[in-house]
Structures are given as structure tokens and as C-alpha cells.
Amino acid sequence: MIPNPEVPDLVPNAEPVPLPQGPAVDLGSTPGARGTTMSDGAGALLTYTVIEGDAFFDIAQRFNIPVQLLLTMNPSVPGLGENIYIKQKINLDWTTTL
Numbered sequence: 001m002i003p004n005p006e007v008p009d010l011v012p013n014a015e016p017v018p019l020p021q022g023p024a025v026d027l028g029s030t031p032g033a034r035g036t037t038m039s040d041g042a043g044a045l046l047t048y049t050v051i052e053g054d055a056f057f058d059i060a061q062r063f064n065i066p067v068q069l070l071l072t073m074n075p076s077v078p079g080l081g082e083n084i085y086i087k088q089k090i091n092l093d094w095t096t097t098l
Contacts, residue, residue: 024063024092032058037092045092056081056090063092074098 024045026037032055038047048059056077060067071081073091076098084090091098 021069021094023094024065027062027064030058030062033062035059047098048090048092050084050086050088050090052086054084056084059084059090065092065094069094072097 026045032053033048035049035051035054037045038049039045045063048063050059056070057067060070060081063070065073067081070090071077073094074081074097077084077088077090089098
């Protein structure tokens with residue numbers, strides 16, 4: 001018999017685990033994230049420009065940013081990011097919001 005796995009202690013109303021933060025990393029263009037980026041003089045990514053066919057989830061994956069964090073960084077993006085628009089700027093700088 002295979003034993004049941006250990007179940008962690010659950011604490012009701014516990015503080016949420018903080019999202020990882022740090023500079024965005026461009027992992028390369030993908031079918032749902034083919035737009036262009038803008039960076040500062042040091043090469044840190046600042047913004048991404050949405051093009052036709054892009055999806056918010058794919059943009060988050062391209063830059064290795066959790067979707068929830070990318071939504072927090074972009075309060076102007078409605079809902080869960082399902083309604084983004086061509087030429088819309090998506091913030092990639094985790095130290096600010098757009």
C-alpha cells in the first residue's frame with residue numbers, strides 16, 4: 001500500500017503568501033505575446049505594447065511574471081486581463097503601476 005501524503009496544517013484567514021517580485025525577463029516571443037518592449041538605459045524592461053492576437057496570460061508567461069502580479073502592476077487592465085487592446089501599454093516594471 002502507498003501511504004497518503006502529508007497534509008499541511010491549514011490556518012483559516014492566514015496571511016496570503018506574497019507574490020514573487022523582481023525584474024521582468026523576456027523569455028522570447030510566443031504566439032500569444034509577439035508585441036514589442038521598451039526598456040530603460042540599463043536594459044530593464046518597462047513596458048510591452050499589445051498587438052493583434054496577444055493574450056494577457058501569454059504576456060505574463062513571456063516575461064516570467066505571475067498573472068496575479070502582472071494584474072496588480074496594471075490596475076487599468078479590466079477583469080482578469082481578458083480584455084486587452086491593440087497598442088495598449090502593459091507595465092513590466094514591478095516597482096510601479098501603469
